[in-house]
Amino acid sequence: MTELDCQICYSLFIDPITTPCGHSFCKPCITRSLDHNSACPICRQPLHNYNAYLHHPINKTIYSFIRALYPSLYSERRYLLESELFNTMQDTPIFVTNALVFPKMPCFLHVFEPKYRLMIRRCMQSRQRQFGMVLACSNTYQDFGTMLEIRSAEFLADGRSLVETIGTYKFKVIEKGSKDGYDVGRVERVDDISPEEEERIEREELRRAEIYNTSNPLNNPIREYTTSELIGISRDFIETLRNGNSPWLLQRLNSVYGDMPDDPSDFSYWVASVIPIAEGEKYKLLELRSVRERLKLIVEWISSLRDQWWFARGCSIS
Structure with missing residues (x-):
């Protein structure tokens, strides 16, 4: 035989x-x-x-x-x-990279390593057509990542592939392993807290700030922004970049990320995707389950960026 x-x-x-x-x-x-x-x-x-x-x-x-x-x-x-x-597909395939992607954000991948070529083919054969994407760190990878759904894949003559994906939800890796050279993991989905919980947290933070400022009139007052104000600060910053000498931003918006979303959660990920912050810093957003907390962190980034020399000189980045 x-x-x-x-x-x-x-x-x-x-x-x-x-x-x-x-x-x-x-x-x-x-x-x-x-x-x-x-x-x-x-x-x-x-x-x-x-x-x-x-x-x-x-x-x-x-x-x-x-x-x-x-x-x-x-x-x-x-x-x-x-x-x-x-x-094989019972464990989530894990794509380890030096870039981040967030839920609802598009991601375009050039797949050339043999282990990931196999992984993508297997994902295409499965009903879910999805895999996890995580940020590399030291000799392993971070615990939080984003699940990507494959929208299309073009396989080239030499075996490489161009894969178009979209982020669907966040997850936490609770067990790590490997399969035929690529990483796999058992993951649990990570969802945001409810809108009602967000509103409760906002009210408490505003109330605490008001009590402190009233009780300590001689000290520097604490400024606690509403969630709407945090969104407004972020929008104004993007408009400043868009109207300044920042062709990199216009290209990124027009070709990849599109218009600002209205949903606060999607908006937080959209802003984080387009502003020039290190990936390791952006990773902190994946650990946060509160839209408000993500927006507060983004506003901290914006404050830091406004103090940097390139912003003061017209928002141009070399």
């Missing part, structure tokens, strides 16, 4: 395809091999068009032989392969 065995996995062919050099492999096996080397695993002849093998028709002659001679073995092999894919 060796003639019907794949020379990569050494098992009965599943979805056999035959290369131009005349060698046959399981379709999943040859695509994974080409992630690492664009040559035939047997004769080393170049196999340049990676994309062709993703959509390559199966060898119907070999397939017919297998189904006729080994129907039970083929069914068992197919079941094991599908079970492996299902079990």
Whole structure:
């Protein structure tokens, strides 16, 4: 039966395809091999068009032989392969990077590393078509991240892919692991507190500030902004940049992030996405479950940016 065995996995062919050099492999096996080397695993002849093998028709002659001679073995092999894919997707695939993305924000990825090429293909085969994106730190990655949903993926001839995604929700990694070279994790979704809780917190903070200022008239007063005022400060800052000498911002808004959203939660992530703050600082927003707390942190960033030399000289960044 060796003639019907794949020379990569050494098992009965599943979805056999035959290369131009005349060698046959399981379709999943040859695509994974080409992630690492664009040559035939047997004769080393170049196999340049990676994309062709993703959509390559199966060898119907070999397939017919297998189904006729080994129907039970083929069914068992197919079941094991599908079970492996299902079990793989029980853990969330994790894309570790040096950039952040927030819920409701778009993210465009250029995928070229072999481990992530495999990860994206598996995500495309799953019903959810999603994976987690986290910020790298030291030899591991941060605990909080954003779930990304794949909107479209273009696979290039050399195996790279251009993937368009959108952030859906925040999560916290509660258990870390790995699968075939890429990170996976068990995650729990992190949602914001309710609007009613936000309003209660705002009222308490404003009341405490008022009591302090009344009780200590000789000290510097505490300024506690309402949530609406925090949004207004952030909007004014963006308009200052938009109307100043900041072509980088206009390009970012027009080509990626679009207009300001009205929803306060979406607005906080939108502002954080477009202003020039280090990714490590922006990461703090993922840990916060309060829109108000995120806006307060953003206003702190804005205050710091206004004090920097580039803002005072016309909002230009080299």
